Amino acid sequence: MRKVLAFLLPALLFLTACGGASTPADFEQESGKSAGASEILESVEVTDAGPDTAPEVEFDAPLDITDTAVRAVTEGDGEVIEAGQNLQFHLVFLNADDGSVLQNSYEAGEPQSLQLTDQLKEVDPELYEVLVGTKVGSQIAYTAPLEIPEGQETATPNQLLVLKVISAETPPAPPKKLSSEEVADLEEAGQLPTVTLDDEGVPSIEFPDNEAPADLVVKVIEEGTGEEITEADTIAANYTGWSWQGEQFDSSFERGEPSEFPLSGVIPGWTQGLSGLKEGAKVLLVIPSVMAYGDEATQGPAGPLAFYVEVVEKVPAE
Incomplete structure (x- = not known):
């Protein structure tokens, strides 16, 4: 997947798969922004299980991942996220071929961090586009094709990332030289x-x-x-x-x-x-x-x- 996953994926413990999902009607009412080939994520459904528990994620496996796709599957009810802010989020990392959960950050109780910088906008414009303007509390699905060097094989499965933004704060202004x-x-x-x-x-x-x-x-x-x-x-x-x-x-x-x-x-x-x-x-x-x-x-x-x-x-x- 794209380089942005290096920002998002911590060293987590492997866990067993989750079950359950929201109804399609809930999905239509709560879904928000999308970017890229977002139709890839149409079947992704997420049930929020609270601030400290991984959500239930369900989709039609395997996903046919032909391009980068980002979608706010459910929209939060917090403040609107702005460019330049520092985000805290939890994530669930799934096997896009069979739906099994590979990793998550909820169990360790350690939210991850990401700043909405121009560097992120350049590295992954689709993810940046969806995050900016979405609300805190949103569950965002993200996927992209694996980048496999020509002539090499890999046992790494296709991947689906679902992250929940739990806070967004504007960093303090950097110091200036006084007049x-x-x-x-x-x-x-x-x-x-x-x-x-x-x-x-x-x-x-x-x-x-x-x-x-x-x-x-x-x-x-x-x-x-x-x-x-x-x-x-x-x-x-x-x-x-x-x-x-x-x-x-x-x-x-x-x-x-x-x-x-x-x-x-x-x-x-x-x-x-x-x-x-x-x-x-x-x-x-x-x-x-x-x-x-x-x-x-x-x-x-x-x-x-x-x-x-x-x-x-x-x-x-x-």
Whole structure:
């Protein structure tokens, strides 16, 4: 089947087949959107057995799967699903040749996740078309021909997937780089760290008693006068980094020399925060965790971070 099944199919236990179905009349009243060769799924009937129990699925086996087919067999009564949302769903995976159940996610009690992205729209436009505009609670049947490389044989049966959308949530907006006016407002409100330089130019920092800003803060302490830095450049810089709890975790000042690195190869908070500055600039960066190493980091400090950075120079390309 299409690549989208790699998104949808977890490692599940094999189970025995289910029985029973809704009546054809119920099917006609409750069915919703469809896409592709949906006539393949006309005989598919689903009886919802509740939020934690796999539904009963019945159809005229074997299905003649000649193309991708998607159909909302029963329509839910929840909110309308929108593009870009994160879906949680349960699924039942059936042998389309004999109707037996191969796998399901209900028994493990672990819903699966799928985001309605442009990538999904490109990989499987039929599934995307049916999901967007359908309601939460819908039971959606999906099938497509097996993709078997030429000259190979497979014992894998044709497959029918029935998924139930149990929730749809709009993800939070990604962090943005604050404007200089927005940074000034945060500073005036006392919500930004204060950086102090000693006689040798080594920084120390004092943190306010509030949560870190949700967006990227670039507070220019001193404007640069050299060449402008772009995301494609490699730069030399002096810096010190702290967690939002005030713990210092790295400092080039202690090593006694600037560090060189390509802006395309560092955390997004550095890439976006330093590009557009000029050589010689001195700045405070306050970086949300999603633009740093994450809330549960394994390769760096977790949570929001603060950096004092001096852009020494743009390193000439070799």
